[in-house]
Amino acid sequence: MVKAPVKTTEIHRQPGGYWRERRPDDIEAGLVYTGTVEMYRAAKGMSAGKSATKDTLGQFVAQVAARRAPDLVPTAILDMGCGTAEQTHAYKRLWPDADVHGLDCARPFVRYAHGAAESAGLAIHFHELDAAETDFPDASFDFITSIIMFHETSAAQVPRILKECWRLLKPGGLVLHLDVPYHAHRIPLAKQVTNDWQVRHNGEPFWTGFVDLDMQAELEKAGFDPQTAFADYEAVGPAAYFFFGGRKP
Template sequence: MTAQQETLFERFLAPVFRTFLIDEAAIGRYAASIDWETACDRLQNPAVVYPDYYCNHNFHGIRGGYLTAGAAVTYDPITQYVLPPQETWVREGLVQAIEARPRRILDLGCGTGSTTLLLKQRFPAAEVIGLDLSPHMLVVATDKAHKAGLDIAFRHGDAAATGLLAQSVDVVTASLLFHETPPSVTQAILREAYRLLVPGGEIVILDGNQATLRQTEWLTQIFEEPFIQDYAEGNLDAWLGAAGFGAVRTQVHWWLNQVSRGVKPKDRPDWEAAETSRYDSDFENGSLPAFGTLA
């Protein structure tokens, strides 16, 4: 097996982060304050099967990828410096692109919940659900929501095969997810999002600017990102269209990123119509049947 070449972060930026930007002692104290086994067991869905791409690759140079406490506690401290000009401004681009007044929002690949919290703050009356494959990341997300006093349901699951009811959400979002998935998985996730959305529902995606990444190759070499070259060479608009979405558009967001939006057409196929009334009645009753499989 060919040895992994050191990333730009490992060669040049890691010493700067450790010396000037990251409080490693504080991160260590936070990690030590959590009973990870108990906390993960509380959130983990035993029915989830981890895809090979997720458990057999390192992400951001962390052995074991996101299925580790180390990834969970270091994600936020580092990410705040790698989404210029300011992380919240970048994430707000997704939130502001939502045109509907959603009653239920599903945030796929929510990670530590940074965008999920912004969604709940923007739409306080909506049910907001964050779904992620890593129970460790969900532990941090749950802690952040609790400290912020936000009522958010975090669930352990695979964005490509959620097992949730069709037509059960108004808006599906994904932040910084698709540059970390193989194109085939990206397309599977988009098809799943289409299935989950009500007719007229929106999907909104924040991720790296594919055009910028193609033109500026060194940007793909900053971190260990196994699938970022495939993402850069792809076309998210085309993937959205292939999944069935209409009114697809992508806008550049702070040069390094892009925000993409698509709408599930209201003239959906007849086979999808059967569960529509169930969504309406269950929502009015205040239940969350679509997520019962992940309880």
């Protein structure tokens, strides 16, 4: 199932958006996306080399998961909004015995992700699904994650996605989402202005809607226990990312 905003929005001003298909079995949108990600990584000094790989952020998420839930050894993992799935590869490499799934609602990305995983020799299951309305049974996964998915979907979808995470989580499992740390109380006015410009003119229409949410409150409304839910920050080098989620008793 494919729903707005991805199908109708040129996120990051990518021509045609993440959904563009111009031929049967089209993967062009995935190729364009991976190319622009590499340009971004290079500009930020994050290019793959001696000290980094394409799945570095996925490795970081796994490290944070190990700190948040040191007793958890995942057997079933779901990467929501996996895109072209470079980061999903990290979870299969780190937990080779786990059943790893990636979902995205952009069909060209799912096609590209499947081919890239096959090429890397990684057995990962990919699904074209809406993160707010999957077809998995209750309690299917003990680790559910995403990387920069929430700021690329409308704020109206956030409660539905979090409720779906709670439904899909096994007892003892962990939900751990990573996203941008650009909340107004953490950044100077100049950065707030440039962020607003990106929302208006640079293909980030849902950014401010996301950072304006009280994610701790949203988690609790979705069913997460106030004692185990969290919405805070984790540093990686000089940068920090916003993490939110929780465990199910």
